[in-house]
Amino acid sequence: MIEVDVTSPSPPYEQIRAQLAQLIRCGVLGAGARLPPVRQLAADLGLATGTVARAYKELEQGGYVTGKRGGGTRVLSQPEPGPAREELIREHARAYLAEVVRLGGTVEEAVAALTRPAAE
Amino acid sequence: MAAVLVLPLTALLVLVAVLLAVLLSLNRVVRVPAGGDAAVLRATSRRLLWPRLAGLAAGVAASWVVFAWDGLGRGPMLAAPVLGVGLLVGTLAGELTVPRPHGPVRGASLEIRRARDYLPAFSAPLAAVLSLIAVVLLTVTSVAAADDDLGRPGRALAMISADGTVRSAVGPWPGWFYAWPMLAVLAAAFLLSALVVHRVVQRGRPGLDAAARAVDDAQRAHSARVVTAAYGLCVALPLAGVAVVAAGALFRQSDLAGWAGPAGFAVLGVALIAVASAVWYLAELFSRPRIRTS
Numbered sequence: 097m098i099e100v101d102v103t104s105p106s107p108p109y110e111q112i113r114a115q116l117a118q119l120i121r122c123g124v125l126g127a128g129a130r131l132p133p134v135r136q137l138a139a140d141l142g143l144a145t146g147t148v149a150r151a152y153k154e155l156e157q158g159g160y161v162t163g164k165r166g167g168g169t170r171v172l173s174q175p176e177p178g179p180a181r182e183e184l185i186r187e188h189a190r191a192y193l194a195e196v197v198r199l200g201g202t203v204e205e206a207v208a209a210l211t212r213p214a215a216e
Numbered sequence: 217m218a219a220v221l222v223l224p225l226t227a228l229l230v231l232v233a234v235l236l237a238v239l240l241s242l243n244r245v246v247r248v249p250a251g252g253d254a255a256v257l258r259a260t261s262r263r264l265l266w267p268r269l270a271g272l273a274a275g276v277a278a279s280w281v282v283f284a285w286d287g288l289g290r291g292p293m294l295a296a297p298v299l300g301v302g303l304l305v306g307t308l309a310g311e312l313t314v315p316r317p318h319g320p321v322r323g324a325s326l327e328i329r330r331a332r333d334y335l336p337a338f339s340a341p342l343a344a345v346l347s348l349i350a351v352v353l354l355t356v357t358s359v360a361a362a363d364d365d366l367g368r369p370g371r372a373l374a375m376i377s378a379d380g381t382v383r384s385a386v387g388p389w390p391g392w393f394y395a396w397p398m399l400a401v402l403a404a405a406f407l408l409s410a411l412v413v414h415r416v417v418q419r420g421r422p423g424l425d426a427a428a429r430a431v432d433d434a435q436r437a438h439s440a441r442v443v444t445a446a447y448g449l450c451v452a453l454p455l456a457g458v459a460v461v462a463a464g465a466l467f468r469q470s471d472l473a474g475w476a477g478p479a480g481f482a483v484l485g486v487a488l489i490a491v492a493s494a495v496w497y498l499a500e501l502f503s504r505p506r507i508r509t510s
Binding site for chain 1: 325326
């Protein structure tokens with residue numbers, strides 16, 4: 097899943113590009129996996145088709161995907177594997193815990209705050 | 217005499233379709249998890265339903281006009297496809313008015329939606345088979361057709377002897393005179409159906425939680441079923457009429473040509489398949505999935 101914040105200073109196409117690039121680097125989207133059609137992703141995100149098309153074009157220029165007429169956009173195999181998915185999750189968890197501690201919270205409070213929305 | 221038979225038969229077939237629709241609706245229960253934004257889902261349902269009903273009403277009105285357009289039978293032949301096209305236009309209008317995702321933060325899954333995920337497994341191939349039968353039948357009847365007594369091309373089935381003398385000519389016969397308007401309307405209905413299905417598949421999802429996705433998928437599948445049923449009626453009803461008319465002409469020529477009798481029965485079989493398909497598609501149109509939260 098990807099998320100776009102239209103109020104963010106980062107333009108929507110860059111947010112899409114960065115999130116997809118991260119998913120490809122950490123192996124969530126493996127070599128050969130197909131990305132959703134441009135029109136479908138644009139409709140799901142409520143964005144213009146050109147915005148998603150630009151993100152795909154930049155991914156293609158960055159060597160992440162290849163686009164063929166009629167064959168869709170497919171993920172290319174990456175020469176150097178990026179950080180593993182687990183490592184990225186640990187990195188985000190460390191950042192979250194650091195923020196909770198900065199606000200005066202404890203590890204138990206941080207875990208409880210995570211499990212509550214997950215159970216809903 | 218024919219009208220006396222046709223009206224009760226039509227009423228009986230519509231009744232069968234309604235009963236079948238009730239059975240289909242009872243068996244078509246979609247279980248969705250609790251949750252989701254009920255207001256958004258209700259708004260989407262309304263936006264899909266009202267334009268579809270408006271399209272149906274416009275289609276009925278247009279088919280009424282078309283029915284009386286031609287005294288030579290082309291009006292009744294095109295009435296059903298015109299009604300179907302009205303329904304397809306209404307469905308497309310409904311799909312176009314579904315609200316786009318909005319708000320500052322928007323999410324999308326990386327799923328790939330395809331038409332075959334939503335098209336009904338039985339009705340869609342049946343529509344393709346009926347289309348093929350219609351094209352083949354109209355091609356054969358057009359090739360075999362002759363001019364009628366007033367010189368209109370492709371309106372009669374003539375038995376011609378070796379010396380070129382016309383021994384017998386009967387009509388109406390579904391030659392080119394009837395084939396081209398029917399094939400043109402079917403081509404338009406097919407292209408419109410493809411356009412609506414494309415829109416059904418590509419339009420944005422209203423929400424990403426499991427309940428919203430399940431209801432959205434049920435709505436898309438229902439829209440695809442309506443499109444298939446509308447297109448199926450566009451093909452099946454005129455095909456039934458064409459086959460009955462062709463069978464009648466063949467039976468009247470069976471004294472002069474031995475092959476005409478068996479060919480007449482074969483074409484009558486096509487008419488029966490087309491009528492049964494039309495009843496099925498009508499039932500599909502009347503049925504609605506029942507959405508239950510689990």
